[in-house]
Amino acid sequence: MNSVQPIPVVVLSGFLGSGKTTVLNHLLAHRGGTRIGVVVNDFGSIEIDAMSVAGQVGDSMVSLGGGCLCCAVDGSELDAYLEKLAAPVHRIDVIVIEASGLAEPQEMVRMLVANENPAVRYGGLVQVVDAAEFDATRAAHPETDRHLAVADLVVLNKTDRVDAAERARIEAEVTALAAPGTPLVGADHGRIDPELLFDRRPWTETRGQLSFEDLLTEAGEHAHEDGEGHAGHAHTAYESLSFTTDQALSPRRFLDFLDRRPAGLYRVKGFVWFGVPGHRERYEVHAVGRFLRFDPGPWGQGEPRRTQLVLIGKGIDAPGLLGELEACREADPGRALPESMWGVLRYVPRPAETGVEDES
């Protein structure tokens, strides 16, 4: 639909590993005839999330890599991306911004509300919550409550990882924290009804959004509390490091590295090249807390075989971790025994499975 109506811009937010990319991929896979423009704001200098969704959106995606959108000084960078996506040639119906897992969603909402481009309008804030990590995330990151309070729609994801009683308890808590009337939908692997987002008269109308004045007031309170304007942001305490190598990784050494990962290393994501005979696929790795999963998949045509990882953590010894990863490199993977992959394969879900709990 190529209408003169402004294109709604939806912000997909949620803590690290809550399932934003999964939700986005689900939306893209079930978008029907709707054209979705995507802005991925990854935290880390390698744009892993952008790569995860890239196959699905082609030209309609732009990526803001290597930083946090909510810290863009004046939003002009964001405005430029939105302008590009909103160009009539793309015939985009809705734009989804996948925020970095460490972003302050209010900052983005503010930037979008302040955007003067008549071709786009703010379309709501979707907050993705990890049901299995709900208590832990709230305890470690009190700002979670604030994020829920400004959400227009809350997606309680990973419901497969909690039982019915636990889910009911979390739903009650989320409902109490969110603004009255905020819809809450449960999801397993991000499977939400795309209609929630693609409807041009969406759920955002079921309750009042933050007014422009509210946003400006809060902007005034927030700005420059620490001299740099980032006080209270979840990511001020976080560190992100990236590791790339064209050499293969030894599956045993890499698994050992993951088994021993420090508690402060909250997230590991990326793609791994093991190159072991019989296992020459590209292995996508996701570690969230103690959760670990590998997903083998084909390499893109002409895609160089390499490993690209982003590690996000708090109080981590970055040089030490990089040194350990370097020690995982394997010069001659072609000589490795297929059995050396067994440790990795333990974390590859079988077709009927959804994830594998790390027991280590």
Ligand SMILES: Nc1nc2c(ncn2[C@@H]2O[C@H](COP(=O)(O)OP(=O)(O)OP(=O)(O)O)[C@@H](O)[C@H]2O)c(=O)[nH]1
């Ligand atoms: N069991 C289970 N796993 C899920 C579900 N949704 C997502 N996951 C897994 O959780 C991990 C993190 O999901 P992502 O979609 O990458 O999370 P994210 O919020 O985009 O993560 P960041 O980009 O680090 O902020 C992946 O391994 C997903 O496969 C779910 O509903 N149930």
